[in-house]
Amino acid sequence: MRMSALLVPTLKEDPADAEVMSHRLLLRAGMIRKLTSGIYSYLPLGYRSLRKVEQIVREEMDAAGAQEVLLPMVQPGELWKESGRWDLYGLELLRFKDRHERECCLGPTHEEVITDLVRREVRSYKELPLNLYQIQTKFRDEIRPRFGLMRGREFLMKDAYSFDATEKGAEDSYQIMKEAYGKIFRRCSLRFAIVEADSGPIGGSFSHEFMVLADTGEDVIVSCNSCDYAANLEKAQTKAPPGNKGVSGSSMERVSTPGVKTVEDVADFLGVRQEDIIKTLIFLTEKGPVAVLTRGDHDVNEIKVKNFLNIVSLEFADAGLVEQVTGGPKGFSGPLGLSGLPMLADHSVGVMTSAVVGANKLDMHLTGVNPGSDIKVDHYGDFRCVVEGDPCPRCDGILGLSRGIEVGHIFKLGVKYSEAMNARFLDRDGVETPMIMGCYGIGVSRIVAAAIEQNHDGDGIVFPPPIAPFQVIVAPVGGKDPVIDEVAERVYSNLWEAGIDTLLDDRDERPGFKFKDADLLGIPVRITIGKKAWSQGQVELRNRRTRETSLVAEADVVETVKRVLKGWGTESIS
Ligand code: ATP
Ligand code: MG
Numbered sequence: 385m386r387m388s389a390l391l392v393p394t395l396k397e398d399p400a401d402a403e404v405m406s407h408r409l410l411l412r413a414g415m416i417r418k419l420t421s422g423i424y425s426y427l428p429l430g431y432r433s434l435r436k437v438e439q440i441v442r443e444e445m446d447a448a449g450a451q452e453v454l455l456p457m458v459q460p461g462e463l464w465k466e467s468g469r470w471d472l473y474g475l476e477l478l479r480f481k482d483r484h485e486r487e488c489c490l491g492p493t494h495e496e497v498i499t500d501l502v503r504r505e506v507r508s509y510k511e512l513p514l515n516l517y518q519i520q521t522k523f524r525d526e527i528r529p530r531f532g533l534m535r536g537r538e539f540l541m542k543d544a545y546s547f548d549a550t551e552k553g554a555e556d557s558y559q560i561m562k563e564a565y566g567k568i569f570r571r572c573s574l575r576f577a578i579v580e581a582d583s584g585p586i587g588g589s590f591s592h593e594f595m596v597l598a599d600t601g602e603d604v605i606v607s608c609n610s611c612d613y614a615a616n617l618e619k620a621q622t623k624a625p626p627g628n629k630g631v632s633g634s635s636m637e638r639v640s641t642p643g644v645k646t647v648e649d650v651a652d653f654l655g656v657r658q659e660d661i662i663k664t665l666i667f668l669t670e671k672g673p674v675a676v677l678t679r680g681d682h683d684v685n686e687i688k689v690k691n692f693l694n695i696v697s698l699e700f701a702d703a704g705l706v707e708q709v710t711g712g713p714k715g716f717s718g719p720l721g722l723s724g725l726p727m728l729a730d731h732s733v734g735v736m737t738s739a740v741v742g743a744n745k746l747d748m749h750l751t752g753v754n755p756g757s758d759i760k761v762d763h764y765g766d767f768r769c770v771v772e773g774d775p776c777p778r779c780d781g782i783l784g785l786s787r788g789i790e791v792g793h794i795f796k797l798g799v800k801y802s803e804a805m806n807a808r809f810l811d812r813d814g815v816e817t818p819m820i821m822g823c824y825g826i827g828v829s830r831i832v833a834a835a836i837e838q839n840h841d842g843d844g845i846v847f848p849p850p851i852a853p854f855q856v857i858v859a860p861v862g863g864k865d866p867v868i869d870e871v872a873e874r875v876y877s878n879l880w881e882a883g884i885d886t887l888l889d890d891r892d893e894r895p896g897f898k899f900k901d902a903d904l905l906g907i908p909v910r911i912t913i914g915k916k917a918w919s920q921g922q923v924e925l926r927n928r929r930t931r932e933t934s935l936v937a938e939a940d941v942v943e944t945v946k947r948v949l950k951g952w953g954t955e956s957i958s
Contacts (some may be wrong), residue, residue: 385854387889387901391428394901404600406836407532409845413905415853422529422537429905430832432853432885434540437831438519440571440850441542448564450515450544455497457521461487463496467804472696476524490523495801495823498545502819503807509549512809512819513557517544519828533833534602534789542826547802547819549811554796554820558590561794561824565594568826569791573848573953574835577788579605580615582687583796590796591619594826595788596834605788606770610781616790618687621766622774622783624731629756632737636758642747645715647680650749654740657681661740662733662753664717666701666709666725669693673701673709677719677729677761679736682768689728689767710744718742718750719759729761730768789834790827797821836906839929845906846929849949854887856945857907861895861914872913875923875941882942884949903928908952909945929953 393414402408410416415430426434442452461479464470469477478490491497498516506514522541529537546557562578569576575597583591593616595605606620607613615621644653651658661680666673667689674693678684686698706714709725718741719727739753755761774783801807802818811817832851839846849855858876862868872888879886887907889898895914902910912924922935927948936944 385887387857387887388891390887392901392905393427394904402532404531404534404837405840406534406833409836409840409904409906410532410833413845416533422526422535424533424536424538429853433832433847433851434829436851436853437572437828438540438542441568441826441828442519444564444568444571445517445542445544447567448515448560450517450546450564453516453518454520455491455494455501455518457491457523459489459491459494459497461489463500463805464489467496467499467801469496476526478523478525491520492522492524493541493823493825494518494520494543495545495797495821496805499801499805499807499821502545502547503802503805506547506807506809506819509809509811512547512549513553515544515546515557515561517542517824531833533829534837536829539830540828542828544824546822546824547807548821549809549817549819551820554798554822555590558794558796558822561822562592565792565794565824565826569594569596572831572835572851574791574831574838576791577605577607577614579607579788580619581793581795582616582619582691584691590822592794593790594792594794596791596831596838597786597788598834598837599787600837601787601789601834603788603790605786606783607786608776608779608781608783611776611779613776613778613781613783617769617785618685620770620783621777622770623777624766625735627735629734630737630739631754631756634738634752634754636750636752638743639749639751640747641716641749644747644749650740651680654749654751656740656751660736660738662719662736662755664710664719664722664742666706666717667698668701668705669695669699670697671695673705673725675709675717675719675722675725675727676767677727677733677759678768679730679732680740682730682732682771684730684767685769688765692728692763692765692767693726710742712742712744712748713746716742716745716748718744719761720744720750720753726762727760728763728765728767729755729759731764731766732768734761734764789830789837791831791834792824792826794824795822797823840906843900844904847906847908849908849952852885852906852908854885854905854907855949856884856886856909856911857889857902857905858886858911858913859889859895859898859902861898861912862918864892865915868913868915868918871918871923871938875911875913875938878942879945882946884942884945909948911941911945 395412399411416424519542548554577595581591581593604617658680703714710717799818808816860872876888910926926933
C-alpha cells in the first residue's frame with residue numbers, strides 16, 4: 385500500500401473529547417472517526433487492525449472445533465420474552481417496532497437467537513456437542529459510552545455458544561474455550577491475566593475473564609503474591625479474620641456529631657481510625673429493605689450480597705426509606721435498634737471492639753459498641769470488596785490489586801436458556817433433556833483499544849506486529865532522488881512478496897514529517913532509505929518499540945525484518 389493513496393488523516397493535536405490514550409491515538413492516527421456517541425467508523429488502518437484481530441480469533445476458534453455462523457442483528461422481541469430477558473435487560477437493549485408494530489431489538493448478545501436456532505435443528509444427543517460462533521456487530525445502548533472503542537454502543541464481538549448433552553461435556557467445552565482464549569491473546573502478543581469472575585447462581589469455577597494488563601484499565605484484578613489465585617474485584621474473596629466476635633470492657637456512649645456524616649468526617653471529628661467505625665448501609669431489594677454492615681474503611685460488595693440473598697436488584701435506599709426503617713436521617717444509620725429487616729455483616733465487623741456506629745438520630749453517633757454483645761446480626765459472611773494486603777483465600781500469601789481491561793469472558797450458562805426456551809434433545813435413553821450451554825465472548829474492537837492502552841509511548845502507538853495495520857513502513861528520504869526512490873520501491877515489493885504487510889511512504893514530505901507519522905501509527909519496523917547509508921549499499925532498520933536502529937544491506941532486509949518481527953517483545957509476553 386502506498387501512503388500517498390491511503391486515507392490516513394493523522395492529527396497533530398490531541399482531540400479535545402478523548403479522555404484515554406487509546407481513544408486519542410486511534411483518532412490521531414486516523415484509524416477511527418466518531419459518527420455519533422459510542423459509534424465509530426473504521427478508516428483503512430483501523431479496519432486493518434480490526435481484521436487482523438478478527439482473523440486470529442477466527443483461526444483459533446476454528447482450531448478449537450467451533451463453527452462460524454452469522455446471526456441476524458435485528459431480533460424479534462418475542463424471543464426475549466421467552467427467555468424472560470425482555471423485562472430484565474433494561475435500557476441497554478435498544479427496542480423498536482417495525483411497520484407492522486412488531487416489537488424488535490438490536491442484538492446486544494445472541495443467546496436467544498442461537499438457542500432458537502439450535503432447538504429447531506438439533507434433536508438427538510448424537511448431534512452434540514456443538515459450538516457455534518460468529519464475529520458480528522453488537523449494539524448496546526450503554527449508559528456512558530466512552531473511551532472510544534473501549535466502551536462503544538456499537539462494537540464488534542466474537543460470541544460463541546456451546547451445547548452439550550452432559551455436565552462433563554459442558555465442562556470440557558468450557559476448558560477447550562479457556563485454552564483457545566489463551567492462545568488468542570498470546571498470538572496477539574498481549575500481556576494478559578485470566579481471572580475468576582462471578583458465575584452467579586451456577587457457582588463453581590465456571591466464569592473467567594481475560595484481562596489485558598494496563599494501568600488505565602477500568603477493571604480491578606486481585607491476585608495473590610504467592611499462589612496463582614486471581615479474580616476480579618466482584619468475585620475476589622479473602623479469609624475471614626481469626627478471633628472471636630468482638631467484646632471488650634468498653635461501654636456504649638452517645639456522642640454528638642453535628643453535621644458529621646461520612647466515615648472520613650466521623651473519623652476526623654472523633655479522632656478515631658476509619659477501621660474503628662462500622663458503616664451501616666440500607667439497601668432496597670425486590671424482597672424488601674436490608675441492612676449491610678462493613679468496616680468503615682471497606683466497601684460493600686454488591687454482587688456478594690446479591691448472591692447471598694439470591695436477588696437481582698440492590699439499590700441504595702433513598703432518604704425516605706432510611707428514615708422509615710432506622711427512624712433517623714441518612715448519614716446517621718446504625719445497627720442498634722433496627723428491626724424488621726435482615727442484617728448482614730462482613731466477617732471483619734464481627735471481630736471489631738469498641739466501635740463507632742450511627743445512632744439512627746440526627747447528629748448523633750454511638751461509641752464503645754461491641755458487635756459480639758451489642759449488635760444482633762442475622763448473617764456474618766463475606767460481603768465486602770477485598771483491599772490491597774488482605775490474606776489470600778487459598779494460601780498464606782497476600783492479595784494485591786492491579787488494573788486491567790476485560791477483553792474476553794467465558795461463562796457456563798447451564799440450562800438457563802435451554803429450560804426457558806425449551807431447547808431439548810433426546811438422550812441415550814430417549815428422554816427429553818435440556819441442553820447444557822456455555823457462552824464465550826471476546827471484544828474484538830475492544831482488543832484494538834486495549835492493545836494500544838498497553839503498548840504506546842510519548843510518540844504514539846507501539847503495535848504488536850500480529851495486530852499492527854502494517855508490519856513495516858518503508859520511508860525514502862532522498863528528496864525525490866530517483867535512485868533512492870527506486871531502492872525504496874524494490875525493498876517495498878520484496879517485503880510484499882515475502883508476505884510482510886508493508887506500507888510505502890511515497891509522499892513528498894520531509895524526513896521528520898514521515899518519521900513522526902510512522903511513530904504515531906505504531907508500525908513495528910521502519911526502514912529508512914537515505915543517500916548516506918545507500919552510498920554504502922545499506923538501509924536503516926528501526927524497531928518502533930526499542931527505538932534501536934541498525935544498518936542492513938539491501939539483500940538482508942527481508943530476513944532481518946522477519947527476525948525482528950518474530951522476536952518482538954518476547955520477554956514481555958505472559
Ligand atoms: P463490561 O463489564 O465491560 O460492560 P460485559 O460483561 O457487559 O462487559 P460481555 O457481555 O461478557 O461483557 O461481552 C463480551 C465482551 O465484549 C467483553 O468481554 C468485552 O470485551 C466486550 N464488550 C462488552 N461491552 C462492550 C462495549 N460496550 N464496547 C466494546 N466492547 C464491549
Ligand atoms: Mg456491559
